[in-house]
Amino acid sequence: MNRWLPFEWTMAVRFLREGRLQTIFIIGGISIGVGVIVFMSAMLAGLQANFIKRVLTSQPQIQLLTPDQVARPLRNGAGEIEDAVVQRPSQRVISIDQWPKIRARMQAMPEVVAVSPTILGSVLAVRGDASRSVNLSGVEPDSYFKIVKVPDYIVAGEPRLTSEDIIIGIELAKDLGAAVGDKINVRAASGATRVLTISGLVDLGNKSVNQRVCYAALRTAQSLLGMIGGITTIDITVGDIYAAEDIAQRIQAANVVEADSWIKTNAQFFTAVQAQQNTNTLIRLFVGLSVAFGIAAVLVVSVIQRSKDIGILRAMGTSRGQILRVFLVQGGLLGFVGSLFGAALGAFALVYWHSVARQADGTELFPLILERSLFAYTALLATVTGLLAAMAPAVRAAKLDPVVAIRG
């Protein structure tokens, strides 16, 4: 007999060992339940991380824009109520007023990680007979690449943006029949034209985006779009991505800009994430409940099977508290041991699924994230579930009348 194990643990371990088949089956059940939770949680976390990474490395988390231009109807006099029908004015492309000051203010905010001024506009990319309407982003590469990880998406060439360079999407390159090193004409609506050299091709993972995306140096784009010294947006990255909307609202309240967070502009994605999380929580809840009921059922049967042993133990001077703990320990042990096997099962399934499931382009469907905290959390949860599930049978065992128990 192990001298380090307290009485209750000794009894619990022996009872579980003696009811071997029962113990093996319930541990199997718990393992499958825990395995499902580990697999689902890790896979969904991976899918979400992958998706968020894709979304957040290809677009700014907060974008500051010029406020909407609105028509203000004149009033005849103070206090006079009007019911004017006001036509929305066309929105001219204008620069953000006082943008260097706003940028400095943003850079001073502790939540903000990177700030980059950008100019956006539509231009025509022309090469030979081929021409395509594209979106030109004029950026400062040093700061912009911290926000949108353009270098990560480069599939040919390099992320270089001198005043003569342009980075274009791979689909656009195909449409124009151009490759890295080729020159293309970029023509603005005003008629201004620049010849730029393709320094790199990017693949942002979306065909229509890849057909229209172009990056040039800020000054090049400013001169092309006829907005010398002006910018149309300030792009921002923040430390806590989920606080982006809150920060955007604060920025908008304190500055004459419109601030859009990625949460607002990707509301649909957020709804999907939320739905996924809700589904995952529900699955966890029901798997947890079925595990708890399984443990409780086995222990209830065990209490009935062990009633004579319980009676004898009570006759020998074992207290109600000790009997209670014997069954609680059994519940906790079942949960804990089941969680260990379950974690291994879940990890194995995850590794297997990760190697099998691929995206259309052959890349991994989700990153393999095996966080220790997930296993620790699951083991803790399973142990607590086991303890809680054992509560009713344990109380029943502790309350057994020894006379009735011995008589069986």
Added chain:
Amino acid sequence: MASEILRLENVCKAYNVGLPTETEVLHGIDLELDHGEFLALIGPSGSGKSTLLNIVGLLDQPTSGRLLIKGRDIADLGDTEITHLRGHTIGFVFQYHLLISAFTARENVMMPMLADRGFASADIEARADRLLAQVGLEKFAGNLANNMSGGQQQRVAVARALAMSPDLVLADEPTGNLDTKSADAVFELMRQVNRESGTSFLLVTHNMDLARRCDRIIEVVDGRIRA
């Protein structure tokens, strides 16, 4: 005069109290047992012997009357004190389901000491081995309960009942399931312990031969002690 270990004064026990099916099984039992006494409790089946034994063993409570163990009135004690008294003062030997099957003979004998102290120790193991040697089963110390004969199991049960050096051992037909030879051996073992350590015994039996070898015989008939 030997000191008194057990006293029952006008003890009654009824089941389903207050219901139309109320049944009184013990009617005003008066009984005393001295230290070192070996008492046989006889009577026909259903006479209330086992109920009386359960009340004396603090497994059941009397409906009325007083029960004093070593001079302490049980009515004044709480559940914890009763459990403690049961563990330290009283040893049980049952007729059926003698040992806990998940444990070896030695571990079964260690059980009361383990429940009392919380952890196993060399002292506890040594005492269990001594007790097993006393009942002649030192060679079977490592055997699981199910791998022993009925007589051997009963001797282990006697050793277990003695583990906490109780003042009183209550034996509910301990030989009822055994053949004559084994029954005799178990009885002699208890008698020997009684003589050597002065432990009191209250033995419920149907075997008149064994009862006659006890110090005193009390007959219970229809819930009353027949004088």
